[in-house]
Amino acid sequence: MSPLDPFRAHSRIAYLTMEIALDPLIRTYAGGLGVLAGDTARSCADLRLPIVFVTLASRQGYLRQELGPDGIQIDHPDPWDLEGRTIPLDAAVAVRIEGRLVWIRPWLHIHTSSLGGAVPTIFLDTHLAVNEPKDRVITDRLYGGDATMRLKQEVILGIGGERMLRALGFEIETYHLNEGHAALLPLSLLRRYPRSSARPSEGPVSYDLDSVRECCVFTTHTPVEAGHDLFPYELVKQVMGEFFELDQLHHLAGPDGLNMTRLALNLSDWVNGVAVRHAETTRKMFPGYRIHAITNGVHASTWVHPLFDELFQQVAPEWAHDPDMLFRADRLPDARVWAAHEEAKAALIDETRERVGLTLHSDRPILAFARRMTGYKRPDLLFSDLDRLRSIASRYPFQIVMAGKAHPNDRDGKAMIKLIHAHARELAKSVPIAFLPAYDMNVAKFLVSGADVWLNTPVPPMEASGTSGMKAALNGLPNLSVLDGWWSEACEEGVTGWSIGEDGSPASEHARNLYDKLETAVLPLWFNDRPRWVWLMKQCIARIGSRFHSQRMMRRYAAEAYLR
Numbered sequence: 074m075s076p077l078d079p080f081r082a083h084s085r086i087a088y089l090t091m092e093i094a095l096d097p098l099i100r101t102y103a104g105g106l107g108v109l110a111g112d113t114a115r116s117c118a119d120l121r122l123p124i125v126f127v128t129l130a131s132r133q134g135y136l137r138q139e140l141g142p143d144g145i146q147i148d149h150p151d152p153w154d155l156e157g158r159t160i161p162l163d164a165a166v167a168v169r170i171e172g173r174l175v176w177i178r179p180w181l182h183i184h185t186s187s188l189g190g191a192v193p194t195i196f197l198d199t200h201l202a203v204n205e206p207k208d209r210v211i212t213d214r215l216y217g218g219d220a221t222m223r224l225k226q227e228v229i230l231g232i233g234g235e236r237m238l239r240a241l242g243f244e245i246e247t248y249h250l251n252e253g254h255a256a257l258l259p260l261s262l263l264r265r266y267p268r269s270s271a272r273p274s275e276g277p278v279s280y281d282l283d284s285v286r287e288c289c290v291f292t293t294h295t296p297v298e299a300g301h302d303l304f305p306y307e308l309v310k311q312v313m314g315e316f317f318e319l320d321q322l323h324h325l326a327g328p329d330g331l332n333m334t335r336l337a338l339n340l341s342d343w344v345n346g347v348a349v350r351h352a353e354t355t356r357k358m359f360p361g362y363r364i365h366a367i368t369n370g371v372h373a374s375t376w377v378h379p380l381f382d383e384l385f386q387q388v389a390p391e392w393a394h395d396p397d398m399l400f401r402a403d404r405l406p407d408a409r410v411w412a413a414h415e416e417a418k419a420a421l422i423d424e425t426r427e428r429v430g431l432t433l434h435s436d437r438p439i440l441a442f443a444r445r446m447t448g449y450k451r452p453d454l455l456f457s458d459l460d461r462l463r464s465i466a467s468r469y470p471f472q473i474v475m476a477g478k479a480h481p482n483d484r485d486g487k488a489m490i491k492l493i494h495a496h497a498r499e500l501a502k503s504v505p506i507a508f509l510p511a512y513d514m515n516v517a518k519f520l521v522s523g524a525d526v527w528l529n530t531p532v533p534p535m536e537a538s539g540t541s542g543m544k545a546a547l548n549g550l551p552n553l554s555v556l557d558g559w560w561s562e563a564c565e566e567g568v569t570g571w572s573i574g575e576d577g578s579p580a581s582e583h584a585r586n587l588y589d590k591l592e593t594a595v596l597p598l599w600f601n602d603r604p605r606w607v608w609l610m611k612q613c614i615a616r617i618g619s620r621f622h623s624q625r626m627m628r629r630y631a632a633e634a635y636l637r
Protein backbone atom coordinates (compact mmCIF):
# COMPACT_ATOMS: atom_id res chain seq x y z
CA MET A 74 0.00 0.00 0.00
CA SER A 75 1.45 3.34 -1.05
CA PRO A 76 0.60 6.59 0.73
CA LEU A 77 -0.37 7.84 -2.71
CA ASP A 78 -3.16 5.28 -3.16
CA PRO A 79 -6.02 7.40 -1.81
CA PHE A 80 -5.08 10.19 -4.21
CA ARG A 81 -4.08 8.33 -7.34
CA ALA A 82 -7.55 7.13 -8.21
CA HIS A 83 -9.14 10.41 -7.28
CA SER A 84 -6.94 13.23 -8.61
CA ARG A 85 -8.01 14.58 -11.97
CA ILE A 86 -6.23 17.94 -11.90
CA ALA A 87 -2.49 18.58 -11.67
CA TYR A 88 -1.20 21.97 -10.55
CA LEU A 89 2.38 22.68 -11.62
CA THR A 90 4.29 25.41 -9.89
CA MET A 91 7.95 26.38 -9.54
CA GLU A 92 7.37 27.46 -5.94
CA ILE A 93 4.90 26.59 -3.21
CA ALA A 94 4.61 27.74 0.42
CA LEU A 95 2.98 24.73 2.08
CA ASP A 96 4.54 25.27 5.46
CA PRO A 97 6.97 27.80 6.93
CA LEU A 98 9.50 24.96 7.33
CA ILE A 99 9.26 23.86 3.69
CA ARG A 100 11.40 26.56 2.15
CA THR A 101 10.33 26.04 -1.46
CA TYR A 102 9.03 29.56 -2.07
CA ALA A 103 10.40 33.00 -2.79
CA GLY A 104 7.37 35.23 -2.48
CA GLY A 105 3.86 35.92 -3.67
CA LEU A 106 3.71 33.24 -6.39
CA GLY A 107 4.64 30.52 -3.91
CA VAL A 108 2.38 31.81 -1.16
CA LEU A 109 -0.47 31.85 -3.65
CA ALA A 110 0.26 28.22 -4.62
CA GLY A 111 0.32 27.27 -0.93
CA ASP A 112 -2.97 29.04 -0.25
CA THR A 113 -4.38 27.31 -3.34
CA ALA A 114 -3.36 23.91 -1.94
CA ARG A 115 -4.85 24.73 1.46
CA SER A 116 -8.15 25.73 -0.12
CA CYS A 117 -8.19 22.66 -2.36
CA ALA A 118 -7.82 20.52 0.77
CA ASP A 119 -10.65 22.42 2.51
CA LEU A 120 -12.88 22.05 -0.55
CA ARG A 121 -11.78 18.45 -1.25
CA LEU A 122 -10.89 19.18 -4.86
CA PRO A 123 -9.36 16.21 -6.73
CA ILE A 124 -5.98 17.81 -7.34
CA VAL A 125 -2.29 16.97 -7.07
CA PHE A 126 0.48 19.60 -6.82
CA VAL A 127 3.86 19.23 -8.51
CA THR A 128 6.93 21.34 -7.76
CA LEU A 129 10.73 21.12 -7.43
CA ALA A 130 12.47 19.84 -4.31
CA SER A 131 14.49 23.07 -3.97
CA ARG A 132 16.57 21.44 -1.23
CA GLN A 133 18.52 24.65 -0.64
CA GLY A 134 15.42 26.82 -0.57
CA TYR A 135 15.44 30.30 -2.06
CA LEU A 136 17.35 32.77 0.09
CA ARG A 137 17.87 33.35 3.78
CA GLN A 138 18.39 37.06 4.07
CA GLU A 139 20.87 38.38 6.60
CA LEU A 140 21.17 42.14 6.93
CA GLY A 141 24.62 43.40 7.76
CA PRO A 142 25.42 46.78 9.24
CA ASP A 143 24.15 49.56 6.94
CA GLY A 144 21.51 47.25 5.49
CA ILE A 145 23.78 45.22 3.25
CA GLN A 146 21.92 42.06 2.27
CA ILE A 147 23.98 38.92 2.76
CA ASP A 148 22.61 35.95 0.83
CA HIS A 149 22.58 32.51 2.41
CA PRO A 150 21.08 29.25 1.23
CA ASP A 151 17.93 28.32 3.08
CA PRO A 152 17.92 24.52 3.21
CA TRP A 153 15.05 22.43 4.51
CA ASP A 154 14.63 18.87 5.67
CA LEU A 155 13.20 17.19 2.56
CA GLU A 156 13.81 13.67 3.92
CA GLY A 157 12.21 14.53 7.26
CA ARG A 158 9.14 16.30 5.92
CA THR A 159 8.20 14.16 2.95
CA ILE A 160 7.86 10.47 2.07
CA PRO A 161 9.98 8.94 -0.73
CA LEU A 162 7.93 7.33 -3.49
CA ASP A 163 9.02 4.32 -5.52
CA ALA A 164 9.29 5.75 -8.99
CA ALA A 165 11.81 7.43 -11.21
CA VAL A 166 11.66 9.12 -14.58
CA ALA A 167 14.36 10.61 -16.76
CA VAL A 168 14.59 13.63 -19.02
CA ARG A 169 17.38 14.39 -21.47
CA ILE A 170 19.36 17.52 -20.67
CA GLU A 171 22.42 18.52 -22.71
CA GLY A 172 22.35 15.02 -24.15
CA ARG A 173 22.59 13.31 -20.75
CA LEU A 174 19.82 11.37 -19.08
CA VAL A 175 18.90 13.11 -15.86
CA TRP A 176 16.94 10.96 -13.42
CA ILE A 177 14.27 12.43 -11.21
CA ARG A 178 12.77 10.93 -8.08
CA PRO A 179 9.56 11.98 -6.34
CA TRP A 180 8.90 12.85 -2.71
CA LEU A 181 5.40 13.14 -1.31
CA HIS A 182 3.97 15.65 1.11
CA ILE A 183 0.35 15.48 2.20
CA HIS A 184 -1.35 18.62 3.42
CA THR A 185 -4.35 17.85 5.61
CA SER A 186 -6.98 20.52 6.15
CA SER A 187 -8.42 21.18 9.59
CA LEU A 188 -11.75 20.63 7.82
CA GLY A 189 -10.79 17.05 6.94
CA GLY A 190 -9.71 17.06 3.29
CA ALA A 191 -6.16 16.47 2.06
CA VAL A 192 -4.05 17.18 -1.03
CA PRO A 193 -0.75 15.63 -2.14
CA THR A 194 2.29 17.53 -3.40
CA ILE A 195 5.02 15.80 -5.39
CA PHE A 196 8.53 17.26 -5.04
CA LEU A 197 10.82 16.51 -8.00
CA ASP A 198 14.41 15.83 -7.01
CA THR A 199 17.50 15.23 -9.17
CA HIS A 200 19.80 14.64 -6.20
CA LEU A 201 20.58 11.04 -7.16
CA ALA A 202 23.89 9.19 -7.25
CA VAL A 203 23.24 8.01 -10.83
CA ASN A 204 23.21 11.64 -11.99
CA GLU A 205 26.36 13.59 -12.69
CA PRO A 206 27.19 16.08 -9.93
CA LYS A 207 26.20 19.04 -12.11
CA ASP A 208 22.77 17.49 -12.69
CA ARG A 209 22.22 16.64 -9.03
CA VAL A 210 22.10 20.34 -8.19
CA ILE A 211 19.44 21.28 -10.76
CA THR A 212 16.68 21.07 -8.17
CA ASP A 213 18.76 22.62 -5.35
CA ARG A 214 18.20 26.34 -5.48
CA LEU A 215 14.90 28.01 -6.33
CA TYR A 216 15.54 30.69 -9.01
CA GLY A 217 19.27 30.12 -8.48
CA GLY A 218 21.83 30.29 -11.25
CA ASP A 219 21.72 31.66 -14.78
CA ALA A 220 19.37 31.26 -17.74
CA THR A 221 20.76 27.81 -18.51
CA MET A 222 19.99 26.62 -15.01
CA ARG A 223 16.52 28.18 -15.19
CA LEU A 224 15.76 26.34 -18.42
CA LYS A 225 16.99 23.06 -16.92
CA GLN A 226 14.73 23.60 -13.92
CA GLU A 227 11.81 24.28 -16.23
CA VAL A 228 12.57 21.07 -18.14
CA ILE A 229 12.42 19.15 -14.85
CA LEU A 230 9.16 20.84 -13.82
CA GLY A 231 7.30 20.69 -17.13
CA ILE A 232 8.59 17.59 -18.89
CA GLY A 233 9.73 15.73 -15.78
CA GLY A 234 6.49 16.66 -14.01
CA GLU A 235 4.33 15.33 -16.82
CA ARG A 236 6.29 12.06 -16.96
CA MET A 237 6.29 11.68 -13.20
CA LEU A 238 2.53 12.02 -12.89
CA ARG A 239 2.16 9.28 -15.47
CA ALA A 240 4.79 7.06 -13.82
CA LEU A 241 2.99 7.40 -10.49
CA GLY A 242 -0.23 6.22 -12.10
CA PHE A 243 -2.22 9.46 -12.12
CA GLU A 244 -4.81 9.93 -14.83
CA ILE A 245 -4.85 13.66 -15.20
CA GLU A 246 -7.54 15.42 -17.19
CA THR A 247 -6.56 19.03 -16.53
CA TYR A 248 -3.10 20.52 -16.08
CA HIS A 249 -2.97 23.93 -14.40
CA LEU A 250 0.22 25.81 -15.23
CA ASN A 251 0.93 28.33 -12.49
CA GLU A 252 2.93 30.93 -14.45
CA GLY A 253 4.99 30.21 -17.59
CA HIS A 254 7.63 28.17 -15.73
CA ALA A 255 5.64 24.99 -16.41
CA ALA A 256 4.94 25.70 -20.09
CA LEU A 257 7.07 22.82 -21.32
CA LEU A 258 4.43 20.47 -19.96
CA PRO A 259 2.01 20.92 -22.86
CA LEU A 260 4.95 20.39 -25.26
CA SER A 261 5.57 17.09 -23.55
CA LEU A 262 1.88 16.24 -23.98
CA LEU A 263 1.95 17.23 -27.64
CA ARG A 264 4.57 14.59 -28.35
CA ARG A 265 2.15 11.97 -27.07
CA TYR A 266 -0.60 12.87 -29.49
CA PRO A 267 -0.55 11.47 -33.00
CA ARG A 268 0.06 14.04 -35.66
CA SER A 269 -3.10 15.12 -37.39
CA SER A 270 -3.25 16.75 -40.77
CA ALA A 271 -2.14 20.33 -40.61
CA ARG A 272 -4.78 23.01 -40.63
CA PRO A 273 -3.92 26.08 -42.66
CA SER A 274 -4.44 28.38 -39.69
CA GLU A 275 -1.82 26.47 -37.71
CA GLY A 276 0.93 26.98 -40.25
CA PRO A 277 3.45 24.17 -40.38
CA VAL A 278 2.46 22.66 -37.03
CA SER A 279 1.05 19.22 -37.48
CA TYR A 280 0.51 18.14 -33.91
CA ASP A 281 -2.89 17.66 -32.38
CA LEU A 282 -2.93 21.04 -30.70
CA ASP A 283 -6.61 20.99 -29.84
CA SER A 284 -6.39 17.87 -27.69
CA VAL A 285 -3.52 19.32 -25.72
CA ARG A 286 -5.13 22.72 -25.33
CA GLU A 287 -8.28 21.16 -24.04
CA CYS A 288 -6.51 19.86 -20.99
CA CYS A 289 -4.36 22.91 -20.18
CA VAL A 290 -5.24 25.87 -17.98
CA PHE A 291 -2.72 28.70 -17.69
CA THR A 292 -2.52 31.45 -15.09
CA THR A 293 -0.18 34.27 -16.02
CA HIS A 294 1.19 36.51 -13.26
CA THR A 295 3.52 38.92 -14.99
CA PRO A 296 2.38 42.29 -16.28
CA VAL A 297 5.72 43.35 -17.79
CA GLU A 298 7.44 42.10 -20.91
CA ALA A 299 10.79 41.70 -19.13
CA GLY A 300 9.23 39.47 -16.51
CA HIS A 301 8.52 36.63 -18.94
CA ASP A 302 11.13 33.90 -19.34
CA LEU A 303 12.67 34.19 -22.82
CA PHE A 304 15.28 31.59 -23.78
CA PRO A 305 17.41 32.00 -26.90
CA TYR A 306 16.84 29.10 -29.30
CA GLU A 307 20.56 28.34 -29.24
CA LEU A 308 20.24 27.64 -25.54
CA VAL A 309 17.07 25.64 -26.06
CA LYS A 310 18.91 23.48 -28.56
CA GLN A 311 21.87 23.05 -26.23
CA VAL A 312 19.74 22.05 -23.23
CA MET A 313 16.82 20.23 -24.84
CA GLY A 314 18.42 18.89 -28.03
CA GLU A 315 15.88 17.48 -30.43
CA PHE A 316 13.08 17.26 -27.89
CA PHE A 317 10.86 19.33 -30.14
CA GLU A 318 11.42 20.52 -33.69
CA LEU A 319 12.76 24.04 -33.50
CA ASP A 320 10.84 25.33 -36.52
CA GLN A 321 7.62 24.20 -34.89
CA LEU A 322 8.66 25.69 -31.59
CA HIS A 323 9.20 29.06 -33.31
CA HIS A 324 5.61 28.90 -34.30
CA LEU A 325 4.35 28.20 -30.81
CA ALA A 326 6.76 30.20 -28.66
CA GLY A 327 7.63 33.20 -30.79
CA PRO A 328 10.39 34.00 -33.28
CA ASP A 329 12.77 35.88 -30.94
CA GLY A 330 13.38 33.09 -28.51
CA LEU A 331 11.35 30.64 -26.51
CA ASN A 332 8.88 32.86 -24.71
CA MET A 333 7.38 30.67 -22.00
CA THR A 334 4.28 32.85 -21.66
CA ARG A 335 3.56 32.73 -25.37
CA LEU A 336 4.07 28.97 -25.39
CA ALA A 337 1.62 28.55 -22.52
CA LEU A 338 -0.87 30.91 -24.18
CA ASN A 339 -0.73 28.96 -27.42
CA LEU A 340 -1.16 25.60 -25.75
CA SER A 341 -3.88 26.38 -23.20
CA ASP A 342 -7.57 26.64 -23.87
CA TRP A 343 -8.25 28.57 -20.74
CA VAL A 344 -6.03 31.48 -19.69
CA ASN A 345 -6.46 33.93 -16.88
CA GLY A 346 -4.85 36.91 -15.25
CA VAL A 347 -4.77 37.28 -11.47
CA ALA A 348 -6.90 40.44 -11.19
CA VAL A 349 -9.29 42.30 -13.47
CA ARG A 350 -6.70 45.01 -14.09
CA HIS A 351 -4.00 42.43 -14.79
CA ALA A 352 -6.17 40.58 -17.33
CA GLU A 353 -6.62 43.90 -19.17
CA THR A 354 -2.87 44.50 -19.17
CA THR A 355 -2.24 40.97 -20.45
CA ARG A 356 -4.74 41.42 -23.28
CA LYS A 357 -2.81 44.50 -24.40
CA MET A 358 0.54 42.73 -24.12
CA PHE A 359 -0.63 39.60 -25.96
CA PRO A 360 -3.43 40.66 -28.31
CA GLY A 361 -5.56 37.95 -29.88
CA TYR A 362 -5.89 35.67 -26.87
CA ARG A 363 -8.96 35.32 -24.70
CA ILE A 364 -7.82 36.20 -21.18
CA HIS A 365 -10.19 35.65 -18.26
CA ALA A 366 -9.81 37.27 -14.87
CA ILE A 367 -9.91 35.34 -11.62
CA THR A 368 -8.69 37.63 -8.91
CA ASN A 369 -6.35 36.01 -6.39
CA GLY A 370 -7.40 35.32 -2.84
CA VAL A 371 -5.72 34.30 0.40
CA HIS A 372 -6.35 31.28 2.60
CA ALA A 373 -8.23 33.06 5.34
CA SER A 374 -7.74 30.65 8.23
CA THR A 375 -3.98 30.60 7.57
CA TRP A 376 -3.62 34.36 7.72
CA VAL A 377 -6.10 35.36 10.38
CA HIS A 378 -4.85 36.04 13.91
CA PRO A 379 -6.19 33.43 16.40
CA LEU A 380 -8.13 36.10 18.33
CA PHE A 381 -9.90 37.29 15.20
CA ASP A 382 -10.62 33.67 14.32
CA GLU A 383 -12.35 33.35 17.70
CA LEU A 384 -14.35 36.52 17.07
CA PHE A 385 -15.36 35.38 13.60
CA GLN A 386 -16.62 32.06 14.98
CA GLN A 387 -19.11 33.96 17.07
CA VAL A 388 -20.83 35.64 14.14
CA ALA A 389 -20.17 32.92 11.53
CA PRO A 390 -19.32 29.47 12.93
CA GLU A 391 -18.65 28.05 9.45
CA TRP A 392 -16.49 30.92 8.31
CA ALA A 393 -13.28 28.90 7.77
CA HIS A 394 -14.99 26.69 5.20
CA ASP A 395 -16.91 29.56 3.67
CA PRO A 396 -15.24 32.93 4.32
CA ASP A 397 -18.08 34.59 2.35
CA MET A 398 -19.79 34.54 5.74
CA LEU A 399 -17.40 37.20 6.96
CA PHE A 400 -19.80 39.77 5.54
CA ARG A 401 -21.29 39.49 9.03
CA ALA A 402 -18.17 41.00 10.56
CA ASP A 403 -19.86 44.39 10.84
CA ARG A 404 -21.78 42.90 13.79
CA LEU A 405 -18.63 42.32 15.82
CA PRO A 406 -18.46 44.26 19.11
CA ASP A 407 -16.12 47.24 18.72
CA ALA A 408 -14.36 46.74 22.02
CA ARG A 409 -13.46 43.14 21.22
CA VAL A 410 -12.19 44.04 17.75
CA TRP A 411 -9.93 46.70 19.21
CA ALA A 412 -8.75 44.38 22.01
CA ALA A 413 -7.86 41.64 19.51
CA HIS A 414 -5.98 44.18 17.43
CA GLU A 415 -4.06 45.50 20.43
CA GLU A 416 -2.95 41.99 21.27
CA ALA A 417 -1.79 41.29 17.70
CA LYS A 418 0.04 44.61 17.76
CA ALA A 419 1.75 43.76 21.05
CA ALA A 420 2.99 40.52 19.43
CA LEU A 421 4.44 42.47 16.50
CA ILE A 422 6.10 44.92 18.88
CA ASP A 423 7.66 42.02 20.84
CA GLU A 424 8.81 40.33 17.66
CA THR A 425 10.35 43.57 16.37
CA ARG A 426 12.22 44.10 19.64
CA GLU A 427 13.54 40.54 19.51
CA ARG A 428 14.57 40.67 15.88
CA VAL A 429 16.11 44.12 15.57
CA GLY A 430 16.21 45.53 19.11
CA LEU A 431 13.88 48.47 18.42
CA THR A 432 10.97 49.07 20.79
CA LEU A 433 7.89 50.46 19.08
CA HIS A 434 5.13 52.30 20.93
CA SER A 435 1.78 50.58 21.30
CA ASP A 436 -0.03 53.95 21.43
CA ARG A 437 1.14 55.10 18.01
CA PRO A 438 0.05 53.73 14.65
CA ILE A 439 2.35 51.35 12.77
CA LEU A 440 2.58 51.55 8.99
CA ALA A 441 3.76 48.30 7.44
CA PHE A 442 5.45 47.81 4.10
CA ALA A 443 6.53 44.24 3.34
CA ARG A 444 7.24 42.95 -0.13
CA ARG A 445 10.00 42.00 -2.50
CA MET A 446 12.58 44.76 -2.59
CA THR A 447 12.69 45.64 -6.24
CA GLY A 448 12.36 48.70 -8.42
CA TYR A 449 8.72 48.64 -9.46
CA LYS A 450 7.49 48.01 -5.91
CA ARG A 451 9.05 51.37 -4.94
CA PRO A 452 9.89 50.58 -1.30
CA ASP A 453 11.68 53.97 -1.26
CA LEU A 454 8.64 56.04 -2.30
CA LEU A 455 7.69 56.69 1.31
CA PHE A 456 11.09 58.31 1.81
CA SER A 457 10.90 60.72 -1.12
CA ASP A 458 10.72 63.76 1.18
CA LEU A 459 12.17 63.24 4.65
CA ASP A 460 11.29 66.75 5.82
CA ARG A 461 7.68 66.19 4.96
CA LEU A 462 7.71 62.91 6.89
CA ARG A 463 9.23 64.68 9.90
CA SER A 464 6.65 67.39 9.75
CA ILE A 465 3.77 64.89 9.57
CA ALA A 466 5.27 62.92 12.46
CA SER A 467 5.54 66.06 14.58
CA ARG A 468 1.74 66.38 14.46
CA TYR A 469 0.84 62.71 14.35
CA PRO A 470 3.67 60.51 15.61
CA PHE A 471 3.79 57.23 13.69
CA GLN A 472 6.23 54.40 13.12
CA ILE A 473 7.15 52.10 10.25
CA VAL A 474 7.95 48.40 10.01
CA MET A 475 9.38 47.02 6.79
CA ALA A 476 10.51 43.66 5.47
CA GLY A 477 11.43 42.10 2.16
CA LYS A 478 14.19 40.34 0.28
CA ALA A 479 15.96 41.38 -2.89
CA HIS A 480 16.69 38.64 -5.43
CA PRO A 481 20.42 37.79 -5.20
CA ASN A 482 21.01 39.28 -8.68
CA ASP A 483 18.86 42.39 -8.15
CA ARG A 484 21.45 45.07 -7.44
CA ASP A 485 18.89 47.88 -7.46
CA GLY A 486 16.79 45.98 -4.96
CA LYS A 487 19.78 45.51 -2.68
CA ALA A 488 20.69 49.18 -3.01
CA MET A 489 17.16 50.10 -1.96
CA ILE A 490 17.50 48.11 1.27
CA LYS A 491 20.69 50.01 2.06
CA LEU A 492 19.03 53.31 1.25
CA ILE A 493 16.09 52.52 3.51
CA HIS A 494 18.52 51.79 6.34
CA ALA A 495 20.22 55.12 5.74
CA HIS A 496 16.87 56.94 5.84
CA ALA A 497 15.93 55.06 8.99
CA ARG A 498 19.05 56.44 10.69
CA GLU A 499 18.32 59.98 9.50
CA LEU A 500 14.74 59.76 10.75
CA ALA A 501 15.54 57.92 13.98
CA LYS A 502 14.58 60.88 16.20
CA SER A 503 11.19 61.51 14.61
CA VAL A 504 9.97 58.31 12.94
CA PRO A 505 11.06 54.93 14.38
CA ILE A 506 11.69 52.53 11.49
CA ALA A 507 12.37 48.81 11.86
CA PHE A 508 13.48 46.58 9.00
CA LEU A 509 12.81 42.93 9.87
CA PRO A 510 15.19 40.56 8.06
CA ALA A 511 14.26 37.27 6.36
CA TYR A 512 10.68 38.07 5.33
CA ASP A 513 8.75 34.81 5.13
CA MET A 514 5.35 33.39 6.09
CA ASN A 515 6.09 33.71 9.80
CA VAL A 516 7.20 37.34 9.63
CA ALA A 517 4.23 38.05 7.36
CA LYS A 518 1.80 36.73 9.96
CA PHE A 519 3.07 39.18 12.58
CA LEU A 520 2.98 42.08 10.16
CA VAL A 521 -0.43 41.56 8.55
CA SER A 522 -2.12 41.31 11.95
CA GLY A 523 -0.03 43.59 14.14
CA ALA A 524 0.38 46.76 12.07
CA ASP A 525 -2.30 49.47 11.81
CA VAL A 526 -2.11 50.38 8.13
CA TRP A 527 -0.92 48.31 5.16
CA LEU A 528 1.02 50.31 2.61
CA ASN A 529 1.68 49.41 -1.02
CA THR A 530 3.21 51.69 -3.62
CA PRO A 531 3.90 49.83 -6.91
CA VAL A 532 4.25 51.56 -10.26
CA PRO A 533 0.99 50.72 -12.11
CA PRO A 534 0.32 48.43 -13.91
CA MET A 535 3.20 46.35 -12.58
CA GLU A 536 1.47 44.80 -9.57
CA ALA A 537 -0.32 41.84 -11.14
CA SER A 538 -2.45 41.28 -8.08
CA GLY A 539 -0.71 41.51 -4.70
CA THR A 540 -2.09 39.45 -1.85
CA SER A 541 -0.50 40.70 1.35
CA GLY A 542 -3.02 43.56 1.57
CA MET A 543 -5.82 40.95 1.55
CA LYS A 544 -4.22 39.23 4.56
CA ALA A 545 -4.02 42.57 6.33
CA ALA A 546 -7.67 43.46 5.60
CA LEU A 547 -8.75 40.10 7.01
CA ASN A 548 -7.18 41.19 10.30
CA GLY A 549 -8.88 44.57 10.17
CA LEU A 550 -6.05 46.61 8.65
CA PRO A 551 -7.06 49.24 6.14
CA ASN A 552 -4.86 49.49 3.04
CA LEU A 553 -3.25 52.69 1.84
CA SER A 554 -2.25 51.80 -1.65
CA VAL A 555 -1.77 52.78 -5.27
CA LEU A 556 -4.73 51.70 -7.42
CA ASP A 557 -3.29 48.64 -9.08
CA GLY A 558 -3.78 44.87 -9.02
CA TRP A 559 -6.42 43.65 -6.59
CA TRP A 560 -6.69 47.02 -4.85
CA SER A 561 -8.40 48.56 -7.91
CA GLU A 562 -11.26 46.15 -7.15
CA ALA A 563 -11.29 46.44 -3.38
CA CYS A 564 -10.64 50.08 -2.59
CA GLU A 565 -13.65 51.95 -1.23
CA GLU A 566 -12.26 55.29 -0.20
CA GLY A 567 -12.57 55.91 3.52
CA VAL A 568 -14.34 52.56 4.00
CA THR A 569 -11.80 49.80 3.28
CA GLY A 570 -8.81 52.14 3.22
CA TRP A 571 -7.49 54.82 0.88
CA SER A 572 -6.05 55.11 -2.59
CA ILE A 573 -2.75 56.79 -3.31
CA GLY A 574 -3.45 58.96 -6.33
CA GLU A 575 -6.40 58.69 -8.66
CA ASP A 576 -6.83 55.86 -11.10
CA GLY A 577 -4.31 56.57 -13.84
CA SER A 578 -2.67 59.58 -12.17
CA PRO A 579 1.05 59.91 -12.94
CA ALA A 580 3.41 57.86 -10.76
CA SER A 581 5.41 61.03 -10.11
CA GLU A 582 2.51 62.42 -8.08
CA HIS A 583 2.17 59.39 -5.85
CA ALA A 584 4.64 60.48 -3.18
CA ARG A 585 2.93 63.84 -2.60
CA ASN A 586 -0.45 62.14 -2.59
CA LEU A 587 0.75 59.55 -0.12
CA TYR A 588 1.87 62.29 2.28
CA ASP A 589 -1.38 64.22 1.85
CA LYS A 590 -3.48 61.14 2.60
CA LEU A 591 -1.40 60.27 5.64
CA GLU A 592 -1.62 63.80 7.01
CA THR A 593 -5.23 64.64 6.26
CA ALA A 594 -7.06 61.29 6.30
CA VAL A 595 -5.26 58.29 7.77
CA LEU A 596 -3.43 59.61 10.81
CA PRO A 597 -6.07 62.14 12.00
CA LEU A 598 -8.66 59.36 11.91
CA TRP A 599 -6.44 57.01 13.91
CA PHE A 600 -5.72 59.62 16.59
CA ASN A 601 -9.01 61.51 16.76
CA ASP A 602 -11.86 59.15 15.97
CA ARG A 603 -11.27 55.69 17.33
CA PRO A 604 -14.91 54.52 16.88
CA ARG A 605 -14.77 55.40 13.21
CA TRP A 606 -11.40 53.66 12.89
CA VAL A 607 -12.83 50.46 14.39
CA TRP A 608 -15.82 50.78 12.05
CA LEU A 609 -13.30 50.88 9.19
CA MET A 610 -11.54 47.78 10.55
CA LYS A 611 -14.83 45.90 10.51
CA GLN A 612 -15.56 47.09 6.96
CA CYS A 613 -12.20 45.69 5.86
CA ILE A 614 -13.10 42.28 7.24
CA ALA A 615 -16.69 42.34 6.01
CA ARG A 616 -16.02 43.68 2.52
CA ILE A 617 -12.54 42.35 1.72
CA GLY A 618 -12.19 39.33 4.00
CA SER A 619 -15.46 37.94 2.67
CA ARG A 620 -14.37 38.28 -0.95
CA PHE A 621 -10.62 38.10 -1.52
CA HIS A 622 -10.10 34.59 -0.15
CA SER A 623 -8.77 31.51 -1.91
CA GLN A 624 -11.96 29.51 -1.29
CA ARG A 625 -13.74 31.88 -3.68
CA MET A 626 -10.78 31.78 -6.06
CA MET A 627 -10.73 27.96 -6.18
CA ARG A 628 -14.50 27.65 -6.48
CA ARG A 629 -14.16 29.83 -9.56
CA TYR A 630 -11.22 27.84 -10.96
CA ALA A 631 -13.13 24.62 -10.42
CA ALA A 632 -16.35 25.84 -12.02
CA GLU A 633 -14.94 27.96 -14.83
CA ALA A 634 -11.56 26.47 -15.73
CA TYR A 635 -11.40 22.84 -14.55
CA LEU A 636 -14.99 21.79 -15.34
CA ARG A 637 -15.17 23.77 -18.54
Ligand SMILES: *Cc1c(COP(=O)(O)O)cnc(C)c1O
Pocket residue numbers: 103104105106108443444445512513514517538539540541542544
Ligand atom coordinates in the same frame (compact mmCIF):
# COMPACT_ATOMS: atom_id res chain seq x y z
C1 LIG B 1 1.62 37.24 1.02
C2 LIG B 1 3.08 37.18 0.87
C3 LIG B 1 3.69 37.69 -0.29
C4 LIG B 1 2.90 38.32 -1.43
O1 LIG B 1 2.56 39.63 -1.09
P1 LIG B 1 2.47 40.82 -2.15
O2 LIG B 1 1.32 41.60 -1.70
O3 LIG B 1 2.24 40.19 -3.49
O4 LIG B 1 3.75 41.52 -2.07
C5 LIG B 1 5.06 37.60 -0.40
N1 LIG B 1 5.81 37.05 0.57
C6 LIG B 1 5.26 36.57 1.70
C7 LIG B 1 6.15 35.97 2.73
C8 LIG B 1 3.88 36.61 1.89
O5 LIG B 1 3.36 36.11 3.01
